[in-house]
Amino acid sequence: MATAKKTEDAFAMTFDPSKFVGSFREFAEKGALQSKEAYAKMKTAAEEATKTVEATFENAQSGSVELGLKAIDALRTNAETSLSHMEALLGVKSVSELVELQTTFIRKQAELAVQQAKTMQEATRKVAENVAKPGKEAAEKAMSSFKGA
Numbered sequence: 001m002a003t004a005k006k007t008e009d010a011f012a013m014t015f016d017p018s019k020f021v022g023s024f025r026e027f028a029e030k031g032a033l034q035s036k037e038a039y040a041k042m043k044t045a046a047e048e049a050t051k052t053v054e055a056t057f058e059n060a061q062s063g064s065v066e067l068g069l070k071a072i073d074a075l076r077t078n079a080e081t082s083l084s085h086m087e088a089l090l091g092v093k094s095v096s097e098l099v100e101l102q103t104t105f106i107r108k109q110a111e112l113a114v115q116q117a118k119t120m121q122e123a124t125r126k127v128a129e130n131v132a133k134p135g136k137e138a139a140e141k142a143m144s145s146f147k148g149a
Contacts, residue, residue, distance in 0.1 A: 048138065055134035063127030070123050074116045081109065 085105045092098045 048141075052134045052138040056131055059127075059130040059133065063130055067120070067123055067127060070120055074120070077112065077116075078109075081105075081112065 085101075088101055088105075089098070092101060
């Protein structure tokens with residue numbers, strides 16, 4: 001009987017429910033705080049990702065409009081040049097004049113095509129840079145936050 005009482009006393013002294021409730025409350029509050037912080041970080045990351053995607057789409061849209069306008073301008077220039085050449089051909093009086101006119105036209109068209117290709121290449125490069133810029137900036141920001149953490 002004496003050993004049974006010692007065992008009861010040992011259990012009674014080691015388990016204090018009030019301390020357990022306090023520890024559990026502290027654990028729950030800490031978990032809730034960490035969850036709120038994690039949610040705030042996720043919300044911020046989602047908002048930044050949304051801004052990045054929106055900026056990328058806006059840049060892509062404005063870039064495609066710019067490229068379209070340059071293409072239309074090139075087509076208009078080529079059409080005007082071709083019509084002018086056709087008018088000049090109507091006034092030809094000799095075969096040598098026809099050959100000279102045609103040779104000059106082909107040379108000018110080749111030069112114009114090279115110039116238009118350079119213009120389109122440069123415009124395409126700028127559009128690609130502008131489309132990639134928001135994603136690049138977001139990646140750099142993310143990498144710097146990883147380095148700082």
